[in-house]
Amino acid sequence: MDMQSLLRALPKVDRLLERDDLKALCAVHPRVLVADAVRETLDELRDEIRAGGEPDVSEHAVAARAAMLAERMARRSLRRVVNATGIVVHTNLGRSCLAKAAVDAVAEVSGSYSTLEYDVEAGERGSRHVHVEELICRLTGAEAAMAVNNNAAAVLLSLAGLSRGKRAIVSRGQLVEIGGSFRVPDVMRESGAVMVEVGTTNKTHLRDYENAITPDTGLLLKVHTSNYRVVGFTQEVSLEELVELGARHGVPVMEDQGSGVLVDLREWGLPYEPTIGESVAAGADVVTCSGDKLLGGPQAGIIAGKWHVVQALKKHPMARAVRLDKMTLAALEVTLRLYLDPERARREIPTLRMLSARLEEMRERAEALAERVAHACGDAYATGTAPEVSRAGGGALPMADIPTVVTTVVPSRMSVGELEARLRCGEPPIITRISDERLLIDPRTLLDGDEAAIVSALATLAR
Numbered sequence: 088m089d090m091q092s093l094l095r096a097l098p099k100v101d102r103l104l105e106r107d108d109l110k111a112l113c114a115v116h117p118r119v120l121v122a123d124a125v126r127e128t129l130d131e132l133r134d135e136i137r138a139g140g141e142p143d144v145s146e147h148a149v150a151a152r153a154a155m156l157a158e159r160m161a162r163r164s165l166r167r168v169v170n171a172t173g174i175v176v177h178t179n180l181g182r183s184c185l186a187k188a189a190v191d192a193v194a195e196v197s198g199s200y201s202t203l204e205y206d207v208e209a210g211e212r213g214s215r216h217v218h219v220e221e222l223i224c225r226l227t228g229a230e231a232a233m234a235v236n237n238n239a240a241a242v243l244l245s246l247a248g249l250s251r252g253k254r255a256i257v258s259r260g261q262l263v264e265i266g267g268s269f270r271v272p273d274v275m276r277e278s279g280a281v282m283v284e285v286g287t288t289n290k291t292h293l294r295d296y297e298n299a300i301t302p303d304t305g306l307l308l309k310v311h312t313s314n315y316r317v318v319g320f321t322q323e324v325s326l327e328e329l330v331e332l333g334a335r336h337g338v339p340v341m342e343d344q345g346s347g348v349l350v351d352l353r354e355w356g357l358p359y360e361p362t363i364g365e366s367v368a369a370g371a372d373v374v375t376c377s378g379d380k381l382l383g384g385p386q387a388g389i390i391a392g393k394w395h396v397v398q399a400l401k402k403h404p405m406a407r408a409v410r411l412d413k414m415t416l417a418a419l420e421v422t423l424r425l426y427l428d429p430e431r432a433r434r435e436i437p438t439l440r441m442l443s444a445r446l447e448e449m450r451e452r453a454e455a456l457a458e459r460v461a462h463a464c465g466d467a468y469a470t471g472t473a474p475e476v477s478r479a480g481g482g483a484l485p486m487a488d489i490p491t492v493v494t495t496v497v498p499s500r501m502s503v504g505e506l507e508a509r510l511r512c513g514e515p516p517i518i519t520r521i522s523d524e525r526l527l528i529d530p531r532t533l534l535d536g537d538e539a540a541i542v543s544a545l546a547t548l549a550r
């Protein structure tokens with residue numbers, strides 16, 4: 088058929104939507120979506136024909152193609168994936184997974200009315216801060232605390248509250264970028280603080296801060312350089328020294344701690360990372376951190392510090408714009424409650440469980456998965472195990488290689504790149520790594536049921 092005949096042969100939208108198969112689809116998905124899929128499919132076919140192609144324009148073929156597109160359009164955009172990368176706090180994959188108890192609390196509080204801002208005993212209006220304030224204080228030793236939308240908001244609010252229009256002194260070695268868009272100098276500017284850089288990239292001394300203090304200095308700021316380390320010929324001023332200097336000049340001290348560590352990670356065989364409690368004990372007026380990095384909770388920013396500072400921040404006009412919603416508060420409260428028993432926190436908070444899982448457990452799980460894949464898929468793949476490293480991710484513990492054992496999969500009927508892409512585009516998407524022409528599956532970041540999903544996806548692709 089020539090181009091014009093092909094174009095004329097394309098079925099009409101209305102006729103397609105009258106077919107039983109597409110009508111059945113309209114019973115499951117919104118009709119507007121199916122109609123859009125039909126129109127889009129016809130547009131694509133017209134483009135293909137005009138480009139010289141000869142696609143199948145039979146009603147049946149066009150309807151099948153439109154149905155596939157409709158299914159894709161109807162699929163939820165934000166949905167579960169299997170994280171087989173071994174990067175525990177994977178920022179692109181949603182950072183921390185919530186503990187089961189936190190998930191349940193989110194479901195309860197979001198599907199019903201709640202005590203969000205209601206004091207049941209007094210029978211009157213309450214404060215949304217109460218749900219987490221006491222817990223944060225208990226776990227960190229702080230006098231007062233509040234939680235906001237994320238750590239970026241915690242830093243922004245604290246800077247605005249403490250240092251708007253005043254000088255905030257910070258070391259050049261700590262003017263870092265964390266994640267895509269959190270850059271310390273930019274956040275400082277937006278907060279209205281006047282940034283005063285001191286020291287050099289690798290060395291900053293106490294006298295550098297001291298020489299920069301003037302009557303209009305509002306803050307001494309220390310930033311944990313989370314995802315970045317200066318090694319070698321370096322010098323940083325400790326929080327204790329900054330606090331002592333601040334006290335002498337009547338200038339408050341703030342630390343952006345970042346990852347939100349509440350317990351000494353060395354107990355679980357991980358590298359040392361300063362805890363929020365240590366920063367509070369060192370005397371910082373305000374300490375901020377994320378809720379969804381090493382803390383293992385929902386996206387949130389925690390502000391812990393001196394009573395009068397936190398009270399002022401609660402009343403700051405910006406506080407309302409960065410406040411937490413009830414679902415996040417529910418998840419954060421339950422996550423923090425788990426920390427009251429640290430061993431229970433380690434067992435039940437996925438981020439902590441994954442980070443502290445033993446190498447021997449990883450070996451057993453990697454071997455078991457390799458066997459299951461070999462059993463289910465025959466000779467479609469060569470499977471094995473190999474020593475590798477997992478990572479904390481999320482800009483936390485940047486220097487820490489966490490030893491692991493991965494399952495390796497080498498496909499015999501397609502390239503390893505194609506296998507990676509097909510797993511990624513499946514349902515659920517399975518995100519893996521490639522190294523040395525092998526597909527790597529790190530059991531460290533797999534949740535219950537993920538192994539079964541991987542075996543089933545590999546078996547389907549083997550057919």
Ligand SMILES: *Cc1c(COP(=O)(O)O)cnc(C)c1O
Pocket residue numbers: 237238239240242265266269310311312313314343344345346376377378387388481482
């Ligand atoms: C991650 C991080 C931030 C940004 O925190 P979000 O919760 O992602 O907004 C800010 N400062 C430090 C030191 C961090 O590690």
